Amino acid sequence: MESELRFCPHCGAGVTPDAIFCSHCGKPLEEPKLSTSIGKQILIYFVSLFLPPFGLAWTFKYLRQQNKTARTVGLVSLILTIVGIIGTVWITMGLLNNLSSSLNSSLGGSINDSQLNQFLQNY
Ligand SMILES: [Zn+2]
Known part of the structure; x- marks a missing residue:
């Protein structure tokens, strides 16, 4: 789903919707909004x-x-x-x-x- 795509605010890499850390740069992501x-x-x-x-x-x-x-x-x-x-x-x-x-x-x-x-x- 398009709307579920998230991007790392630090490096811009695509991350999974429930990721807590960026898999590319390892920086913490904002928690997905519930x-x-x-x-x-x-x-x-x-x-x-x-x-x-x-x-x-x-x-x-x-x-x-x-x-x-x-x-x-x-x-x-x-x-x-x-x-x-x-x-x-x-x-x-x-x-x-x-x-x-x-x-x-x-x-x-x-x-x-x-x-x-x-x-x-x-x-
Ligand atoms: Zn990143």
């Missing part, structure tokens, strides 16, 4: 929040950018990743609690505390 379009932001935030920790790959890429908007995107996705992880842990704990209380109630139907005490006293 998209901060609304669609991309929604995707990053969605993955950060609902599929942690997969958003972190973007988080660190965006946090490294010079661009303030991109850094904000990185920061927000970092916060959302933390919220997402806490949420996942919280939901898992809730499910485990539900599971143990439903196990208790299904056992409670046949064995209540006094029956259990009698049972233990017989031994």
